[in-house]
Amino acid sequence: MMARTRERLVVVGNGMAGIRTVEELLKRDPDRYDITVFGAEPHVNYNRIMLSPVLAGEKTFDQIILNDRSWYEHNCITLFTGEKVETIDREARTVTSAAGRTVGYDKLLLATGSIPFIIPVAGRGLPGVVPFRDISDVEEMLRRAAGGGRHAVVIGAGLLGLEAANGLAANGMAVTVIHLMGTIMERQLDETAGLMLKVELAGRGIDIITGATTEAILGEDRVTGVLLEDGREIPADIVVMAVGIRPSTSLAKSAGIEVERGIVVDDHMVTSDPAILAVGECVEHRGAVYGLVAPLWDMARVCADQLTGNAESAYAGTVTGTKLKVTGIDVFSAGNFNGGEDCEEIVFRDDTRGVYKRINVKEDFIEGVVLYGDTRDSAWYFQMLRDGENIAAIRDTLIFGQGVGGAASADPRAAVAALPDSAEICGCNGVCKGSITRAIAEKGLATLEDVRAHTKASASCGSCTGLVEQLLELSLGDEYQAAAAAKPLCKCTHHPHDDVRRLIVAGELKSIPAVMRALEWKTPNGCHTCRPALNYYLLAAWPGEYKDDYQSRFINERAHANIQKDGTYSVVPRMWGGLTSAKELRAIADVVDKFAIPTVKVTGGQRIDLFGVRKEDLPAVWKDLNDAGMVSGHAYAKGLRTVKTCVGSEWCRFGTQDSTGMGVKLERMTWGTWTPHKVKLAVSGCPRNCAEATIKDFGVVAVDSGWELYVAGNGGMKVRECDFLAKVETEGQVLEYCGAFLQLYREEARYLDRTAPWVERVGLDYVKKRVVDDGEGRRALFARFRFSQVFSQTDPWEERASQGVDSHEFASLATVG
Amino acid sequence: MKEDITWIEVGRVADIPPAGARVVKTKQGDIAVFRTAADDVFAVRDRCPHAGGPLSQGIVHGARVTCPLHNWVIDLASGEATGPDEGCTGTFPVRVENGLIRLGLSMPPGQPAAAS
Numbered sequence: 001m002m003a004r005t006r007e008r009l010v011v012v013g014n015g016m017a018g019i020r021t022v023e024e025l026l027k028r029d030p031d032r033y034d035i036t037v038f039g040a041e042p043h044v045n046y047n048r049i050m051l052s053p054v055l056a057g058e059k060t061f062d063q064i065i066l067n068d069r070s071w072y073e074h075n076c077i078t079l080f081t082g083e084k085v086e087t088i089d090r091e092a093r094t095v096t097s098a099a100g101r102t103v104g105y106d107k108l109l110l111a112t113g114s115i116p117f118i119i120p121v122a123g124r125g126l127p128g129v130v131p132f133r134d135i136s137d138v139e140e141m142l143r144r145a146a147g148g149g150r151h152a153v154v155i156g157a158g159l160l161g162l163e164a165a166n167g168l169a170a171n172g173m174a175v176t177v178i179h180l181m182g183t184i185m186e187r188q189l190d191e192t193a194g195l196m197l198k199v200e201l202a203g204r205g206i207d208i209i210t211g212a213t214t215e216a217i218l219g220e221d222r223v224t225g226v227l228l229e230d231g232r233e234i235p236a237d238i239v240v241m242a243v244g245i246r247p248s249t250s251l252a253k254s255a256g257i258e259v260e261r262g263i264v265v266d267d268h269m270v271t272s273d274p275a276i277l278a279v280g281e282c283v284e285h286r287g288a289v290y291g292l293v294a295p296l297w298d299m300a301r302v303c304a305d306q307l308t309g310n311a312e313s314a315y316a317g318t319v320t321g322t323k324l325k326v327t328g329i330d331v332f333s334a335g336n337f338n339g340g341e342d343c344e345e346i347v348f349r350d351d352t353r354g355v356y357k358r359i360n361v362k363e364d365f366i367e368g369v370v371l372y373g374d375t376r377d378s379a380w381y382f383q384m385l386r387d388g389e390n391i392a393a394i395r396d397t398l399i400f401g402q403g404v405g406g407a408a409s410a411d412p413r414a415a416v417a418a419l420p421d422s423a424e425i426c427g428c429n430g431v432c433k434g435s436i437t438r439a440i441a442e443k444g445l446a447t448l449e450d451v452r453a454h455t456k457a458s459a460s461c462g463s464c465t466g467l468v469e470q471l472l473e474l475s476l477g478d479e480y481q482a483a484a485a486a487k488p489l490c491k492c493t494h495h496p497h498d499d500v501r502r503l504i505v506a507g508e509l510k511s512i513p514a515v516m517r518a519l520e521w522k523t524p525n526g527c528h529t530c531r532p533a534l535n536y537y538l539l540a541a542w543p544g545e546y547k548d549d550y551q552s553r554f555i556n557e558r559a560h561a562n563i564q565k566d567g568t569y570s571v572v573p574r575m576w577g578g579l580t581s582a583k584e585l586r587a588i589a590d591v592v593d594k595f596a597i598p599t600v601k602v603t604g605g606q607r608i609d610l611f612g613v614r615k616e617d618l619p620a621v622w623k624d625l626n627d628a629g630m631v632s633g634h635a636y637a638k639g640l641r642t643v644k645t646c647v648g649s650e651w652c653r654f655g656t657q658d659s660t661g662m663g664v665k666l667e668r669m670t671w672g673t674w675t676p677h678k679v680k681l682a683v684s685g686c687p688r689n690c691a692e693a694t695i696k697d698f699g700v701v702a703v704d705s706g707w708e709l710y711v712a713g714n715g716g717m718k719v720r721e722c723d724f725l726a727k728v729e730t731e732g733q734v735l736e737y738c739g740a741f742l743q744l745y746r747e748e749a750r751y752l753d754r755t756a757p758w759v760e761r762v763g764l765d766y767v768k769k770r771v772v773d774d775g776e777g778r779r780a781l782f783a784r785f786r787f788s789q790v791f792s793q794t795d796p797w798e799e800r801a802s803q804g805v806d807s808h809e810f811a812s813l814a815t816v817g
Numbered sequence: 818m819k820e821d822i823t824w825i826e827v828g829r830v831a832d833i834p835p836a837g838a839r840v841v842k843t844k845q846g847d848i849a850v851f852r853t854a855a856d857d858v859f860a861v862r863d864r865c866p867h868a869g870g871p872l873s874q875g876i877v878h879g880a881r882v883t884c885p886l887h888n889w890v891i892d893l894a895s896g897e898a899t900g901p902d903e904g905c906t907g908t909f910p911v912r913v914e915n916g917l918i919r920l921g922l923s924m925p926p927g928q929p930a931a932a933s
Contacts, residue, residue, distance in 0.1 A: 565886065
């Protein structure tokens with residue numbers, strides 16, 4: 001037997017605190033410990049604070065996984081999920097799980113988290129009474145909602161309770177919240193903010209009863225209602241108990257470790273047994289117990305330092321701030337928000353805008369903050385609160401926020417620059433500022449993609465992308481701007497996109513190998529980034545001449561359908577201007593039956609999407625749709641997707657022009673075109689804008705005297721309203737301006753730029769100069785667009801369904817066994 | 818323990834487009850057979866180690882493929898993920914003779930070694 005060289009670390013608890021500590025440990029000394037993790041839940045490590053968005057249907061469970069099983073494997077961590085640890089033998093230094101597994105340790109880390117508090121009333125054990133703590137609770141709630149449950153009662157109007165109520169309401173349930181105290185979220189909000197929140201939630205159909213005590217939960221074999229002390233009965237198909245949590249300490253207690261409200265730890269996260277450490281919601285530190293995520297990160301760092309021999313590092317407690325994760329409601333609070341003796345209040349309130357801010361100040365220092373309706377300055381206030389900054393000099397403008405007065409310079413990056421390293425930037429993945437700036441410096445990261453790959457910051461929901469970019473700018477200074485401006489197309493070349501485009505035309509390069517030879521590519525045949533870009537640039541430069549390189553296309557364009565997460569495909573037939581007919585709908589219904597297509601969905605672009613088609617079935621599906629007169633909707637393409645319309649003057653009382661007809665004409669003109677990124681159009685029949693034309697790449701709004709044209713809108717991750725391009729009088733002009741705009745975009749934008757970032761880069765004035773002011777230039781652009789369309793308006797489905805084009809793509813090579 | 822390997826003919830190199838892939842279906846799961854632009858042939862399990870994406874559907878460059886789901890880049894010779902990502906998919910031995918591709922598979926005893 002080999003001698004043991006590594007120490008053994010056993011982690012009890014596979015949640016956010018335990019695994020964060022392990023991550024921090026691996027960063028410091030990946031070879032020091034053999035690590036074993038026990039988790040009572042059957043899942044890998046996930047982001048518990050994102051359960052509310054999962055319940056509300058805004059995220060899936062997959063999207064909140066922090067580390068999947070391969071992460072454990074790659075870091076040689078032994079993981080036992082669904083195994084609760086039941087005993088610790090401190091003498092023998094072993095732990096034993098419910099399954100009877102015994103594992104020895106040199107160091108033991110307790111990260112057992114907390115357990116929801118269940119109020120001791122009759123009926124609390126009935127099926128349908130659930131806490132809100134883990135993914136199985138969320139699944140239970142979703143099951144009840146989907147199973148026809150109509151009424152939900154949430155007991156407790158704290159942070160969790162209100163998030164649960166919002167999520168259940170989003171699932172179509174009528175929700176009543178019962179709260180013991182007179183105002184809601186009283187631990188985070190003052191009375192005014194609590195009241196404003198209550199009104200807002202009532203507007204969403206969430207009924208809140210304050211000052212109400214639960215007498216009993218009613219029901220025979222399952223929950224049917226809740227009885228209040230005053231005799232009122234509220235019907236319920238599900239009751240969510242969200243009255244609080246308490247540290248999970250029974251394991252520590254049974255092992256004889258010192259426990260008060262939580263497992264007692266010192267400033268180094270060590271318990272009363274020097275071989276045992278503890279982090280997270282299960283601990284009590286200097287008398288404080290935490291139920292929020294920020295302290296976990298602080299504790300994890302100190303604990304990892306301790307485990308790797310840095311005994312200097314100490315935890316001094318965390319000042320916490322709270323945000324409510326209910327979409328569309330911005331609430332923030334931190335510190336002592338209720339004021340009190342010696343406290344002065346600075347209050348701002350605008351009921352019309354629904355904005356309320358209150359800052360409690362004591363001797364020129366911020367004591368507490370409540371923000372409702374406008375939380376943009378929360379990080380700024382919070383930092384001054386934590387750092388104990390004297391605000392005397394900015395007192396008169398403090399309440400208006402950072403953008404006003406002399407508090408901050410005009411530089412928008414000042415706020416980010418001022419953040420401490422421990423400030424969390426990416427909430428989804430719990431990445432703080434220090435990790436990002438360190439990774440930029442140590443690993444020489446230069447782009448947003450690099451930061452995403454190495455730190456996971458901005459890699460989930462993307463809402464922190466702006467902050468991450470600011471950190472890149474701050475770390476790299478002008479280098480970042482320079483890198484962004486003249487960044488090579490990819491690692492295979494020194495040339496940036498714009499240069500490659502120009503050189504293709506100037507050098508009359510007409511194939512990918514020719515480009516790679518002439519521009520001295522560093523790799524034999526490029527990569528997945530440059531090849532699709534080159535293929536597009538060549539296609540746009542030499543219409544009719546360039547032969548498309550099939551193997552340089554992403555699978556969606558190669559298979560003319562969208563690949564989905566399970567490897568099946570989705571198919572969208574074209575519906576011109578959003579119009580369809582009984583015949584087309586019948587054909588779609590028949591295809592759905594014939595090929596057992598599991599999901600049929602109407603898209604945001606007013607088309608019908610058929611999900612779960614097997615790749616080998618694609619040609620046959622297309623054949624049937626073709627037979628009914630339908631062609632590919634190019635929903636997979638970096639090209640024209642849809643032209644969304646309203647009904648316009650044909651049916652609508654307010655319609656000023658025939659917007660549907662205009663939409664059909666635009667779609668007939670533009671379908672099949674290849675563009676740097678997907679392109680969406682819309683036509684609204686009047687300024688009510690039912691087709692949402694002002695967030696499209698090219699939007700048309702009919703007015704009495706003609707058509708208003710808008711460009712460069714985007715409804716995606718970064719919502720951008722269109723810029724006004726021009727007003728024209730005739731349908732013919734709409735088509736000409738549209739074609740010219742698209743052609744300018746096709747000829748000059750970088751691959752994978754949508755119109756919004758492209759127009760922002762080159763400037764709207766430039767686009768106007770080319771498309772509006774220069775009539776001759778516009779007509780030339782339009783002519784080139786029309787010419788390119790001669791070659792691209794063939795139905796790819798028809799070619800594959802009836803002419804056998806690329807048939808190898810849809811059949812397997814062989815079947816073995 | 819040494820496993821017995823059976824060499825099974827699955828098709829011709831010409832059946833796979835250059836810088837492309839085709840799938841061989843087996844009872845143990847799909848195998849992706851790649852032909853690079855330089856006409857080298859590789860076989861790996863048709864599952865990305867990250868989220869199980871079908872590697873056969875990815876863009877092939879050099880002796881690598883980019884997974885179509887989340888852009889992980891897998892080295893075809895080793896099956897290892899490259900770049901900042903870490904993970905490995907299984908590889909299978911391949912022989913090419915006279916334009917014919919044979920995969921080295923460990924077959925259960927008594928199993929007829931035939932491809933359809």
